[in-house]
Amino acid sequence: DAGxxxxxxxKVTETGTPVTLRCHQTENHRYMxxxxxxxxHGLRLIHYSYGVKDTDKGEVSxxxxxxxxxxxxxxxxxxxxxxxxxxxxxxxxSERDQTGPLHFGNGTRLTVx
Amino acid sequence: LAKTTQPISMDSYxxxxxxITCSHNNIATNDYITWYQQFPSQGxxxxxxxxxxxxxxxxxxxxxxxxxxxxxxxxxxxxxxxxAVYYCLVGEDTGRRALTFGSGxxxxxxx
Numbered sequence: 001d002a003g004x005x006x007x008x009x010x011k012v013t014e015t016g017t018p019v020t021l022r023c024h025q026t027e028n029h030r031y032m033x034x035x036x037x038x039x040x041h042g043l044r045l046i047h048y049s050y051g052v053k054d055t056d057k058g059e060v061s062x063x064x065x066x067x068x069x070x071x072x073x074x075x076x077x078x079x080x081x082x083x084x085x086x087x088x089x090x091x092x093x094s095e096r097d098q099t100g101p102l103h104f105g106n107g108t109r110l111t112v113x
Numbered sequence: 114l115a116k117t118t119q120p121i122s123m124d125s126y127x128x129x130x131x132x133i134t135c136s137h138n139n140i141a142t143n144d145y146i147t148w149y150q151q152f153p154s155q156g157x158x159x160x161x162x163x164x165x166x167x168x169x170x171x172x173x174x175x176x177x178x179x180x181x182x183x184x185x186x187x188x189x190x191x192x193x194x195x196x197a198v199y200y201c202l203v204g205e206d207t208g209r210r211a212l213t214f215g216s217g218x219x220x221x222x223x224x
Contacts, residue, residue: 035214042200043157043214059213090156101147102202104156 003027006091006105014113019078021108023091025071031094032074033102034058034066036087043090049074081112117201117215124221131188133218135201138182146177146184149200151217157200161186188220196222 003026013019023032034046035058045058047066055066063085067075078085088109092102118136125131137146145164149157161168163175163184174187188195198217 040216042198042216045213092156101159101162102149102157103159107154107156 004091004093004103004105006089006108008108009106010109012111012113013081015082016080019081019110019112021076021089021091021110023074023076023105025074025093027093027095027103028071029093029095029100030071031100032068033092033094034064034074034076035090035092036060036085037090037107038087046076046089078110081110083112086110086112116213117203119199119201119215119218121216122219122221124223125191126223127192128190131191131195131220131222133186133188133199133201133220134183135186135215136183137201137203140181140203145204146175146181147202147204148173148175148184148186149202149214151198151200157214160199191220191222193222193224196220 005024007022030051033048035043036046037043044060046060046064047055047058049055049068052068052071055068065077088107090107091105094100094102145162147162148160150160151157161170161173161175163177165177165181168175176185186199198219200214200217202214
């Protein structure tokens with residue numbers, strides 16, 4: 001398996017609190033992604049990164065921010081968590097530029113109460 | 114972005130061949146087609162990738178017609194462990210990737 005670690009694996013938080021999810025890779029890949037997965041919606045892209053300090057929005061970026069200060073770490077922050085952000089969050093890395101398959105982490109299950 | 118369309122669900126029996134088709138009418142010249150498998154409580158797992166014609170590996174085959182507006186994932190002799198959701202993904206090649214998954218196809222294999 002590609003060296004991807006997501007932390008925490010599970011988190012319960014209250015509405016209005018900030019939450020940061022971490023994705024750590026040991027593969028030195030350039031591209032990293034954050035997805036959320038909800039029943040009936042498949043995987044939806046939140047944000048992605050194409051290099052250190054280079055990020056862009058995906059299709060469901062509202063309420064989320066990201067940072068990538070090092071190649072190996074991609075952080076996803078919910079500035080003020082809402083119940084609609086209860087979801088399973090997956091990080092992925094890309095093996096090669098443009099055409100490389102994605103390798104996914106095992107996910108973070110976030111519950112906002 | 115090249116959007117994809119797949120059947121929502123499919124049923125099969127053990128030992129049968131399963132073909133899942135994905136439509137991607139807006140595929141760009143440099144886009145590759147990639148298929149993933151996902152089991153409950155796990156992240157998607159890469160199955161196969163292709164650009165044109167046919168690609169085969171140890172678990173599946175991928176058929177892509179000349180116009181590349183669709184692709185078919187073929188799983189030979191499925192088993193119960195192939196019960197999963199299968200996603201077709203078409204890459205955007207602009208130097209910055211923004212890959213979005215469709216809803217996937219839920220394959221149920223019965224004994």
